[in-house]
Amino acid sequence: MNDTKPSAPIVAAVALFTIRDKLEFLRLEGEQGRIPSLPVEEDETLEACARRALWEAAGIEEVFLEQLYTFDGGPGGPRVIVAYYALAPHDRLHIRRAGVSWADPTPAPIVVEEHRVIVERACERLAGKLEYAPIAYQFLADRFTLGELQTVYEIIGRQALDKRNFRRRIRASWDLVETHDARREGPHRPARLYRLRDARPPLEG
């Protein structure tokens, strides 16, 4: 499940992020803390291995996954670590294993050093790609309100945004379609639901 045995030449590691209220990542409990990682099998792709790591560690499937960077393994570790990051809405994640939990990635994620750099780098990447890749939408359901979307932007970008400016900007740079129903939840006016049309696949890398 978390086999970084010295002899494994290539391992894939995945930092899985979700938003519950803050940004959180999936952490394997233990005295040091790790993120899911597995040696790459003989006949599987790197991405398949990364997905398998998530599956075996937490029983999680169907997430957005993108390669992050490839690190030297260091002495006593694997030869190389191919790091991925994964994103998913929190309510679509059903953790089916024991020994995993959500943790705060900032300021210093509580995992072993070689995994810490992965988590930190993934956070930077998220913030960097937020404006030009459909990062934020990966944290939301298929249909979402503009309020939810703004919250995601604020959490990843680490700054509060003006509501009216946000909406103008977002409508200018993404192709959002306004559905005909709304979501009512709470003692206030219901919010219109939107969908992202042209989910141009983020050119990975």
Added chain:
Amino acid sequence: MNDTKPSAPIVAAVALFTIRDKLEFLRLEGEQGRIPSLPVEEDETLEACARRALWEAAGIEEVFLEQLYTFDGGPGGPRVIVAYYALAPHDRLHIRRAGVSWADPTPAPIVVEEHRVIVERACERLAGKLEYAPIAYQFLADRFTLGELQTVYEIIGRQALDKRNFRRRIRASWDLVETHDARREGPHRPARLYRLRDARPPLEG
């Protein structure tokens, strides 16, 4: 020199670019065409291996090097290919081996399929990072004229630029220092030489 023997588990491959007049990359001649690549040795880092590949293929040292992406090797190939791209001014490259030459990366670089995607992806990455990372300066000497700089931007960005707007923009987004001498070359007014001050290292990845 170009050992992608089936048994090698991890190889590093490097697409080296330079600008002579157009953008060009270093190609190993042969019936199919390849870029420099080598199996990673037991006790060397990925980056060291990438540099060694350039050295052994062409006797080239001291280039800007950045990781690009890690690919599955495919059947009959290595297990994974860790791809890098390298940049250098053309006049600082002294090719000391036979069987290598410069080739045009567009529209379809003449190399084997698995290396073609590396070259293409590197070109996209260059254009993408041009505005916010000191990519262009890697093609120039320590001191350069604004005309040279503009030419580099035009070649990588694949579009002509207005001279005055370019200068305004560049001076606003980079910290250029104006040296006191100029370069005269040709039947026209000499050009002032500049230097890039704050070469903030591009946060790799």
Added chain:
DNA sequence: AGCGTTCGTGTATGAACGACACCAAGCCTT
């Protein structure tokens, strides 16, 4: 009926961007 909460909308000001033309400095030719 009134309160509390989030939803939803437009305007006015300053900043950045794009289009655009001319003189300067050097070399070469006649």
Added chain:
DNA sequence: AAGGCTTGGTGTCGTTCATACACGAACGCT
């Protein structure tokens, strides 16, 4: 020496984009 050719170097104006900012609407709760 004069004129022509080539690249270097500079400023303005109009448009677009970003920022700051306030109030009524719709709903649930009491």
